[in-house]
Amino acid sequence: MNFNFKYMFEIIPELLTYVPVTLYIAIASMIIAIIIAIFLSLILVNRIPVLHQLALVYISFFRGTPPLVQLLMIYFGLPQLLPSFNSITAMTAAILAFSLNVSAYLAEIFRAGLESVDKGQAEAALTTGMTYSQALRSIILPQAARNAIPATGNTFLGLLKNTSLAFTIGVTELLAQGKLLATATLHFFEAYMAVALIYWGLTALYSWLQSWYEKKISKAYVREI
C-alpha cells in the first residue's frame, strides 16, 4: 500500500488557510438564506394569495434541481440573460446560488416551526394589545426558532459540505486547493483525505456548538424541580 501519512499531515496547515473561504461562503449564504426563508415561510403560513403560489414554485424548483446545476446556471447563464450580471464574480455567484438553494429548504423548515407554535400564543399577544408583527418578533419567532433549530442545523451542515461545489466555477476554497495539491504531487488519496478530515472536523465542531446552543435555549421549556 502506498499511503504517505506524513504528507497528508504536512499539507493540513496549508489547507487550513482556505477554511476561512469555505466558512465565508457557508455563513454568508446561510444568513441570506435565513432572511429569504423567513419571508417565504410567513407567506406560506399566512397563505398570502399569489405570493403563496409563487413561493411554492420557487421552493419546488430549488429543492428539485441539483445545486451544481443551479450554480452553473447562475454563474454562466445569468450574465447571458441579464448583461448587468456580466461582472459577477465566482464567489458572488456561489453565495447567490447557495442562498437561493438553502432558502428553499429553510422555508419549509421555518413553516413547520411556525405552525408548531400554539395558536393561543398569538391570540394571547393580540389580546394584550400587541400587533401581529410585535407578537411575531417577541413571542412567536423565538418559539418557532427553537423548534426549527435542529433541522436548520442539518441544512447548514449540508451547505458547509456543498460549498465544495464552488470549485467547479473557479472559487479557490478548501477542495480547490486540495485538488491543486493532489495533481501537483500525485498524492491523490492523501490530499483528498486531508480535505475530508478538515470538513469532518468543521462539521463535528459545528454539531457540538449546536447541541450546546440547543441546551441553552431550552431553559424555558424544561421543568425546574
Add this chain to the structure above:
Amino acid sequence: MIKVSNLKKSYKNNQVLKDISFHVDEGEVVAIIGPSGSGKSTLLRCLNFLENPNEGHIEIGGVSVDTTKAAKKEIHQLRLQTSMVFQHYNLFKNITALKNVSHPLRVTKKLDKKKAEAIGRHLLEQVGLSNKADHYPISLSGGQQQRVGIARALAVNPNAILFDEPTSSLDPEWVGEVLRVISGIADKDKTMIIVTHEMNFAREVADRVIFMDDGSIVEQGTPEEVFDSPANDRTKRFLRDYQRQITGKADNKNERFAIV
C-alpha cells in the same frame, strides 16, 4: 361600556351566533352560562376579533366598530379596550412569569424595563405569586399559570376583562385559588364578562347572568332571577341538568367510597 348589537357569526352553514344584542355597564360583572356549543366562547372571542363576526356592531369604551367593514386599525383599537383570560392560560412559553406580565407593557405602552417590571411584580404579588416571578410557565401549576394569566390581563389596564372559561381546564384542587383571585378583581369595580361553567361562582360574583343556548341569549337577569326563578324552559332544563350532574357526581363518589 360595552354594547353589542345584532351580532351574527357562522362557520359555513352553521350559524353559531344568531343576532346577539346585549350591553354591559361600567363596573358591571356579567356571567355568561349555557350548554357547551351554545356560542358563549365564540361571542366572547368576537368582542376582540379573535373570531371575525359576520355582521353586527360592537362598541367598547368609546371605540365603535361595524363588523361588516372593520379595518385593521379599528380592530386593533377595539382590542386595546379589553384583555382576555384564556381557558388554556396561553402564557407566553418563552418568557418568565414576570415578563409575561411586563413584556406586553413594554411593547404596547413603550414603558421602560424598570417601570414595566415594577407593575409586573406588583400584580404578581396581588395574585399571590411574587415568589414565582422568575419561573417559566412550564414550571408553574395550572392554577399558578392562570393567576399569571390574570395578572397579565390586568397589567394592560383595559376597560374590560374577558374571561373565557378560566377554570375549565384546571384540576379541581386549583379551581378555588383562581376563583378567589377573580372575585378579588370583581370587587374592585372592573368591568368583566365571564364565560363559566361554575354556577355557584357565577351566582356569587356576577351582577347579571346571561343564559345562552343555540346561539341566542335566552334569558338574562340578576343571579337570583336566573338561578332561583328562571322564566324560560330551556334555562330551567339546563339548570336542572346541571344540578343533577353535580349531585350525580357526588353519588358516584359515595358509591365508590362505599365499595372501597
